[in-house]
Amino acid sequence: MSRPLTDQERRKQISVRGLAGPENVSELKKNYNRHLHFTLVKDRNVANPRDYYFALAHTVRDHLVGRWIRTQQHYYEHDPKRIYYLSLEFYMGRTLQNTMVNLGLENACDEAAYQLCITPQKDLAKIKQLTDDGSGQSARFCSVTIRKYHAFSSCILTQCQRRLTWLENNFFNNLWRWTSSNNETTVPFFVRMTAQVKVKNKTLQLKHKEGSSDFDLPAIDLKQYIYCSANLQPSQSRALETNFVRLLYIPTKEEQQLDLSSEYCAPLFVCCLAEILSHFRPSVLDPPRAYGRRINNFNARSATLLSNVAPCSCNSERCPVLDGRGGAPWHTAWDITNRTCAYTNHTVLPEALERWPVHLLENLLPRHLEIMFEINQRHLNRVALVFPGDVDRMRRMSLVEEGSVKRINMAHLCIVGSHAVNGVAQIHSDIIKDTVFHDFYEMDAHKFQNKTNGITPRRWLVLCNPGLAEVIAERIGDEYITHLDQLKKLLDFVNDDAFIRDVAKVKQENKLKFSRYLEKEYKLKINPSSMFDVHVKRIHEYKRQLLNCLHVITLYNRIKKDPSKQYVPRTVMIGGKAAPGYHMAKMIIKLITSVGDVINNDPAIGDRLKLLFLENYRVSLAEKVVPAADLSEQISTAGTEASGTGNMKFMLNGALTIGTMDGANVEMAEEAGEENLFIFGMRVPDVEKLDRDGYDAKSYYDRIPELRQVIDQLNSGYFSTKQPDLFKDIVNMLMNHDRFKVFADYEDYIKSQDAVSALYKNPREWTRKVIFNIAGSGKFSSDRTISQYAREIWGVEPSTMKIPPPDVPRE
Ligand SMILES: *Cc1c(COP(=O)(O)O)cnc(C)c1O
Numbered sequence: 001m002s003r004p005l006t007d008q009e010r011r012k013q014i015s016v017r018g019l020a021g022p023e024n025v026s027e028l029k030k031n032y033n034r035h036l037h038f039t040l041v042k043d044r045n046v047a048n049p050r051d052y053y054f055a056l057a058h059t060v061r062d063h064l065v066g067r068w069i070r071t072q073q074h075y076y077e078h079d080p081k082r083i084y085y086l087s088l089e090f091y092m093g094r095t096l097q098n099t100m101v102n103l104g105l106e107n108a109c110d111e112a113a114y115q116l117c118i119t120p121q122k123d124l125a126k127i128k129q130l131t132d133d134g135s136g137q138s139a140r141f142c143s144v145t146i147r148k149y150h151a152f153s154s155c156i157l158t159q160c161q162r163r164l165t166w167l168e169n170n171f172f173n174n175l176w177r178w179t180s181s182n183n184e185t186t187v188p189f190f191v192r193m194t195a196q197v198k199v200k201n202k203t204l205q206l207k208h209k210e211g212s213s214d215f216d217l218p219a220i221d222l223k224q225y226i227y228c229s230a231n232l233q234p235s236q237s238r239a240l241e242t243n244f245v246r247l248l249y250i251p252t253k254e255e256q257q258l259d260l261s262s263e264y265c266a267p268l269f270v271c272c273l274a275e276i277l278s279h280f281r282p283s284v285l286d287p288p289r290a291y292g293r294r295i296n297n298f299n300a301r302s303a304t305l306l307s308n309v310a311p312c313s314c315n316s317e318r319c320p321v322l323d324g325r326g327g328a329p330w331h332t333a334w335d336i337t338n339r340t341c342a343y344t345n346h347t348v349l350p351e352a353l354e355r356w357p358v359h360l361l362e363n364l365l366p367r368h369l370e371i372m373f374e375i376n377q378r379h380l381n382r383v384a385l386v387f388p389g390d391v392d393r394m395r396r397m398s399l400v401e402e403g404s405v406k407r408i409n410m411a412h413l414c415i416v417g418s419h420a421v422n423g424v425a426q427i428h429s430d431i432i433k434d435t436v437f438h439d440f441y442e443m444d445a446h447k448f449q450n451k452t453n454g455i456t457p458r459r460w461l462v463l464c465n466p467g468l469a470e471v472i473a474e475r476i477g478d479e480y481i482t483h484l485d486q487l488k489k490l491l492d493f494v495n496d497d498a499f500i501r502d503v504a505k506v507k508q509e510n511k512l513k514f515s516r517y518l519e520k521e522y523k524l525k526i527n528p529s530s531m532f533d534v535h536v537k538r539i540h541e542y543k544r545q546l547l548n549c550l551h552v553i554t555l556y557n558r559i560k561k562d563p564s565k566q567y568v569p570r571t572v573m574i575g576g577k578a579a580p581g582y583h584m585a586k587m588i589i590k591l592i593t594s595v596g597d598v599i600n601n602d603p604a605i606g607d608r609l610k611l612l613f614l615e616n617y618r619v620s621l622a623e624k625v626v627p628a629a630d631l632s633e634q635i636s637t638a639g640t641e642a643s644g645t646g647n648m649k650f651m652l653n654g655a656l657t658i659g660t661m662d663g664a665n666v667e668m669a670e671e672a673g674e675e676n677l678f679i680f681g682m683r684v685p686d687v688e689k690l691d692r693d694g695y696d697a698k699s700y701y702d703r704i705p706e707l708r709q710v711i712d713q714l715n716s717g718y719f720s721t722k723q724p725d726l727f728k729d730i731v732n733m734l735m736n737h738d739r740f741k742v743f744a745d746y747e748d749y750i751k752s753q754d755a756v757s758a759l760y761k762n763p764r765e766w767t768r769k770v771i772f773n774i775a776g777s778g779k780f781s782s783d784r785t786i787s788q789y790a791r792e793i794w795g796v797e798p799s800t801m802k803i804p805p806p807d808v809p810r811e
């Protein structure tokens with residue numbers, strides 16, 4: 001994108017990025033100029049990149065507005081069932097270019113900008129990137145969360161992460177919000193989310209609380225709020241909500257110690273529920289249609305997805321809320337709760353399955369605690385009825401865990417309060433049924449489902465890898481963008497030399513582009529013909545960045561030992577953020593950067609091996625690195641990664657996977673053919689056996705010389721000469737209490753990596769496997785995931801609404 005495209009190139013760039021028809025383009029040009037002049041009150045002599053961004057964003061947003069209003073009108077007229085997705089984590093990425101892609105406007109915008117000569121192509125590319133990413137995890141449908149305090153940006157130069165909040169850091173994103181003007185304290189924060197026109201408009205709703213400064217909190221009786229929330233008028237509750245949430249975000253000592261910050265989000269969901277309920281309650285603020293709606297109809301009119309455990313307090317919320325507002329008796333309220341709520345589990349790691357201390361709830365949410373006890377009593381009565389005399393099972397299934405600290409098991413509460421429970425990949429859903437929630441499965445097998453995760457092919461192919469999207473469209477047409485399983489048609493081209501060449505060429509271009517980016521932004525020089533071996537995801541022991549490090553050091557030792565031998569050059573890139581309080585994760589980052597310093601500066605190595613840490617890994621960086629990757633590292637200990645979505649992004653973008661039989665890797669191997677991935681290591685039953693027999697790390701250390709050498713180097717300060725003890729904690733963990741059994745998979749991982757290098761020497765065979773993978777990636781579209789949730793859990797069908805052209809306002 002660094003030079004203007006020729007006319008022929010511009011004509012050739014067709015369908016996947018939208019048509020750049022002359023009417024389209026001239027309309028965009030007109031609107032762009034109009035916004036520059038009338039909205040921003042600037043002309044080209046004084047406009048800066050920010051102004052260009054706003055002019056462009058307003059122009060694009062106009063197209064959204066028309067659709068948005070038509071969508072709302074349709075909802076108003078047809079009153080369809082609403083889906084509320086409650087989550088504390090949303091990973092949004094940047095908005096402008098995504099909106100262009102989804103509206104099919106990107107080519108037209110590029111063309112308009114080109115014709116206006118306002119911004120050469122490269123500036124337009126920059127403008128598209130002016131906003132920051134959002135943060136959190138996947139977002140779809142009507143989703144509710146807290147907007148503040150989320151994002152943190154990491155900066156590795158200082159060896160620590162700086163937190164920046166999304167809003168403080170950039171005002172650009174504010175353009176995409178809609179504020180409601182009828183109150184001053186609580187600002188509902190609607191972010192327009194689009195899907196490609198052919199799919200449907202979706203809305204992401206982020207809740208935001210704005211209030212006075214930290215030191216200016218009016219005295220509010222929190223308990224009073226909790227007790228009363230169900231009966232307050234909206235205007236009354238708003239003032240309370242505002243400061244309530246603020247208060248909860250300033251942890252006291254005890255709370256910090258318990259690291260409960262995320263749990264304090266729970267009360268926020270009270271507010272969300274109040275909002276959901278407001279659609280069912282006559283109020284002067286509601287549109288006339290809302291009158292007449294009946295609370296008994298609640299589950300037919302709305303469905304709630306509880307994403308992860310945190311918002312599960314909704315279950316206990318919903319009862320009193322319904323109780324208070326609808327005057328329904330317990331069994332009706334509970335029945336509605338149950339039929340409305342569904343729970344998606346996202347992890348089986350015990351530390352992430354929250355168990356809240358009863359004494360804290362007593363202080364913070366006493367009424368909720370009462371309700372939880374009541375729920376538990378009724379739940380246990382049922383367990384006793386279904387499994388008479390099974391006292392141990394009652395103990396295991398109780399919502400209340402006895403022990404030195406009495407706790408409420410929030411996952412259990414979620415299961416009991418929901419009509420459906422699902423995992424996010426087949427293997428994960430099986431683990432849930434077989435082990436983690438086995439007792440619940442035996443009692444209510446019908447609740448348990450699987451919904452394998454997906455990624456959106458708009459952002460994760462069309463937007464981030466237009467070259468590949470185009471090469472595919474030239475062979476099979478462009479319908480695959482909204483019907484990703486059509487990628488199967490590429491199987492006809494696995495032996496087509498021209499296609500193989502095109503796919504390899506796009507990859508090489510993406511690698512060059514990413515190399516230039518690294519050089520420009522980070523002064524890193526890498527060899528673009530080396531294998532790009534990429535491991536990007538949150539830093540966590542279970543994701544085993546350490547196993548990758550052991551492989552890199554092994555390669556380093558081999559080259560040092562026998563420098564004259566031929567080696568396949570590799571650039572290993574590891575990137576990801578560490579949770580601020582997670583010491584071991586931070587040490588892992590330190591290890592990666594330290595090992596990189598030694599290897600990258602060793603003249604005996606040259607450009608045969610490099611280890612880079614990609615700092616501040618986020619959606620916009622993923623969009624750059626994923627299309628450039630040759631090898632995708634998905635090497636979690638079998639049974640620990642629920643699904644992963646990074647694995648799918650790489651597969652779709654033409655990287656080969658080295659991975660364990662974990663999460664969605666299992667289904668990727670099924671779809672692409674196991675022989676087209678590099679599958680290695682223990683399967684779940686092997687891990688379980690090792691757990692039963694006792695995992696003895698030292699036995700691997702004693703038996704495998706290359707492993708022993710690496711560990712001895714770490715232990716002796718080879719990679720930390722100034723601080724020889726620096727990595728003792730890591731070594732100690734690996735040798736004595738490694739829950740994720742890194743050494744047990746070391747040998748097979750190295751073997752598999754050797755096979756990767758061997759195949760890389762044969763570009764044709766490599767690219768053929770790439771094509772098998774792309775052809776097999778159709779299952780992993782989020783379109784498929786969402787429609788399964790819709791039909792099989794939420795009980796909704798796709799809307800038949802037709803959206804007319806954007807700029808035709810209707811009475
Ligand atoms: C996709 C994505 C993830 C999830 O990656 P996994 O490999 O599935 O853990 C995390 N962070 C960012 C920025 C992503 O884009």
